[in-house]
Amino acid sequence: MSDLTALSNSYQNWYRFSRNPTAVIGLIIVVVSILAAILAPHITPYPDHAGAFVDFRNRHQPPSWDHWFGTDNVGRDILTRVIFGLRVSLLLAFVVLIIAVPFGTIMGLLAGYFGGWTEIVIMRLTDIALALPPLIMALAVAAVLEPSLMNAMLAIASLWWTWHTRLVYSMVRQIRALEYVEAAETLGASKFHILFREILPNCVSAIAVKTSLDAGFVILVGASLSFLGLGIQPPTPDLGTMVADGAQGLPDYWWESMLPGVSILFVALGFNLLGDGLRDLFDVEDVR
Amino acid sequence: MGMMMTKRLLATTASLALASALVAGAAAAQTVVTMNTVQIFGTIDPAKISDYTDYMAAVNLYDSLVTVDSSGNLVPQIAESWVVSPDATEVTFKLRSDATFTDGTPILASDVVYSFERLLRINQGPANLFAGVVESGAVTAVDDTTVSFKLSKTFAPFMATVPALMIVNADLVEANKGEDDGQTWLADNVAGSGAYLLDSWDRGSQMVIKRYADYYGGFLDNPIDEVRWIITNDEATVKALAASGELTMSSQFQSPDTYQALVDMGRFRLESQPTTTAFYLKLNTKAAPTDDIHIRRAIAYATDYATIREVIFPGEPMTTVLPAGFADFWNPDVAAPVYDLAKAQEEIALSAYAGQEIPITLGWVAGTQFEEEISLLMQANLESLGFKVTQQPDPWNRITEIAADVATTPNVNQIFFGPTYPSPDSMFFTQFHSAAAGTWASMEWVQDPAVDALIDAARATGDVAEQARLYKEVQATLADQMVAVPLLAQTVQHAMDNCLQGFNAVPMQSFDYDMTRYNWSCP
Incomplete structure (x- = not known):
């Protein structure tokens, strides 16, 4: 019986989600991007162009049937490199969020539930972290450590968790006052049980919305950092670096910077549309 | 009421100013040259200048005893003549009696002595050219217009280093000496005798100099009245400046595409001249795997010279570590390196690393597009031979740091080196001693006593034929050891407005941007 209810609930959710065209577009973009990144060696027209390959006779070719996105300054197919470049962008988003989301969530749970000194220390730490501009912080960390994109993104992750802490904190403040939590406390449930089994499940939808919105932002920040020169080692394709290199050829070779730039836009847009769609979906449920 | 008065007054003043500007404009059309530079001006203090922009400003703001022409010959500037003693250890300069600083005071022998002593005290920039050659106190004023340099030892390239000693106005610097020998004051002010005066300088964006009409050295007809250097290395910005009509002359570091785009605009022509600036792949001879001579030879065989010179970066073929522009000293018997992957494979088979994956790092200047292209070309060829390439782009200031240690120096390094004084000694001593x-x-870490001995011997002799023999032997040795793959001798290129004349490459850093050598050929 309960299984049936769950099924019909999720079916209802999907039905409402699928009635929201922008959300569906977002979902399609995200799924296609992820699949394209995973299957890059099999679906790209010139997979060897992602590695050590040069062909100076075919440099700076405008978009054509052979090269849909044209070729770059050493004659590599830009479409191939854009698809491979998605791998780096998505991997970065994954790395940052896999660190920032769980850590930020736990911090938010602790601060919201225990209050007192725990709350003061954690929330003031988030205030400090939020006062630091992430791009500047990333550049500074990369300058001190090895100037690599991964180090810069770890610096981003070290600031990003604070957003999740604040979100979860504000939700926990409301939830902990609810009667079912008091009931669990009265029954002598452990603090661990209350935090992770009673309170956390009620925050998950909000965290999911925030995470999918974040993915788009993190991809943009990663692209900005590699645009500023913190790219990964050539010849590995990376969207931000492609925009920066291509910009040298503007306006004559517009495709070399514009098309990778539009690709970044699409992926970031996809995650944002998906996040907005999820938010609409869950907001409605909350009201109910 | 008060407001009204002020407004009306301002309006009157403005229209007066406008009118007088129009009158001035009609009286003498100002010739303004706008040029982009790819890096900022670090300093204009002649005791501290080191890189190409520093020298570019200094040669216009200051004069030296002698200067250099496009053939590398010394020509009079403040000095009208000079005599070298028979044993080549004393040089006496006779100064022009009409030479003046830009404040109108005459240039005296005592100013030369002061400039030299100040250079040694501060011990930066060109000071190392004179280290161990001319000691403090060895430059003396014989009379007001005669100055003598006594050398500690015979040093053949000495005369070629004299243009780097720029003369400051001793009285003016003394008056603004402060606590630091006038370094603070000369960082923003000029105390020279150059043909141009500093007009404005915004460190991050531009420098403007204006012609000093009473310059003792005189000007060509239709001289350049004002020079604006705009600092940008962005190709798109250079194209935009050219399209808007603002740019008169590009820097020498634009991409071939940018030159072509400017020429296509119709207003520009491409000036292209061979230089003695060499472009190498410097191989770290003290780190694996480039410590093996066969690996170094394999790299030379795996280099696609024609593509690099013809497609990626313009240049003349180079066969030895010395560009052929040093005609008397260049060794014609050294065979030019060739691109031959089969031979590269044979060399690898002879090496200690045969039959395994060979890890190798390729170093280049981050953000330089043509160097990235060359490095990708090298990677494609080397990986086809079984190397495992790591690309190591670094910013220029980091490269100067990693070059200080064998362990941090990459295996292969793309380096430009041009003579800082017009003598082959600049090429050999500074790179291979x-x-x-x-x-x-x-970055080759040659450290070969035999090479050192040859270079030292060439420095100590005044006999040009003997010098040539020694330098040819050095070239043969270095080519046999393949310590540096000679890629090309840079062809210096500028897109220049059709009306601007006078560019001639000079084998001494930035002396070709002495604006008294230029003029405007259109009405």
């Missing part, structure tokens, strides 16, 4: 080890110019 043990005394220069640990600098970006000597």
Whole structure:
């Protein structure tokens, strides 16, 4: 019986989600991007162009049937490199969020539930972290450590968790006052049980919305950092670096910077549309 | 009421100013040259200048005893003549009696002595050219217009280094000496005798100099009245400046595409001249795997010279470490390196690393598109031979740091080196002598006593034929050891407005941007 209810609930959710065209577009973009990144060696027209390959006779070719996105300054197919470049962008988003989301969530749970000194220390730490501009912080960390994109993104992750802490904190403040939590406390449930089994499940939808919105932002920040020169080692394709290199050829070779730039836009847009769609979906449920 | 008065007054003043500007404009059309530079001006203090923009400003703001022409000959500037003693250890300069600083005071022998002593005290920039050659106190004023340099030892390239000693106005610097020998004051002010005066300088964006009409050295007809250097290395910005009509002359570091785009605009022509600036792949001879001579030879065989010179970066073929522009000293018997992957494979088979994956790092200047292209070309060829390439782009200031240690120096390094004084000694001593080890110019870590002995012998003799023999032997040795793959001798290129004349490459850093050598050929 309960299984049936769950099924019909999720079916209802999907039905409402699928009635929201922008959300569906977002979902399609995200799924296609992820699949394209995973299957890059099999679906790209010139997979060897992602590695050590040069062909100076075919440099700076405008978009054509052979090269849909044209070729770059050493004659590599830009479409191939854009698809491979998605791998780096998505991997970065994954790395940052896999660190920032769980850590930020736990911090938010602790601060919201225990209050007192725990709350003061954690929330003031988030205030400090939020006062630091992430791009500047990333550049500074990369300058001190090895100037690599991964180090810069770890610096981003070290600031990003604070957003999740604040979100979860504000939700926990409301939830902990609810009667079912008091009931669990009265029954002598452990603090661990209350935090992770009673309170956390009620925050998950909000965290999911925030995470999918974040993915788009993190991809943009990663692209900005590699645009500023913190790219990964050539010849590995990376969207931000492609925009920066291509910009040298503007306006004559517009495709070399514009098309990778539009690709970044699409992926970031996809995650944002998906996040907005999820938010609409869950907001409605909350009201109910 | 008060407001009204002020407004009306302002309006009147403005229209008056406008009118007088129009009158002035009609009286003498100002010739303004706008040029982009790819880096900022670090300093204009002649005791501290080191890179190409520093020298570019200094040669216009200051004069030297002698200067250099496009053939590398010394020509009079403040000095009208000079005499070298028979044993080549004393040089006496006779100054022009009409030479004046830009404040109108005459240039005296005592100013030369002061400029030299100040250079040694501060011990930066060109000071190293004179280290161990001319000691403090060895430059003396014989009379007001005669100055003598006594050398500690015979040093053949001495005369070629004299243009780097720029003369400051001793009285003016003394008056603004402060606590630091006038360094603070000369960082923003000029105390020279050059043909141009500093008009404005915004460190991050531009420098403007204006012609000093009473310059003792005189000008060509239709001289350049004002020079604006705009600092940008962005190709798109250079194209936009050219399209808007603002740019008169590009820097020498634009991409071939940018030159072509400017020429296509119709207003520009491409000036292209061979230089003695060499472009190498410097191989770290003290680190694996480039410590193996066969690996170094394999790299030379795996280099696609024609594509690099013809497609990626313009240049003349180079066969030895010395560009052929040093005609008397260049060794014609050294065979030019060739691109031959089969031979590269044979060399690898002879090496200690045969039959395994060979890891190798390729170093280049981050953000330089043509160097990235060359490095990708090298990677494609080397990986086809079984190398495992790591690309190591670094910013220029980091390259100067990693060059200080064998362990941090990459295996292969793309380095430009041009003579800082018009003598082959500048090419050999600064790059291949043990005394220069640990600098970006000597990332090969040659440290070979036999090479050192040959270079030292060439420095100590005044006999040009003997020097040539010694330098040819150095070239043969270095080519046999393949310490540096000679890629090309840079062809210097500028897109120049059709009306601007006078560019002639000079084998001494930035002396070709002395604006008294230029003029405007259109009405």
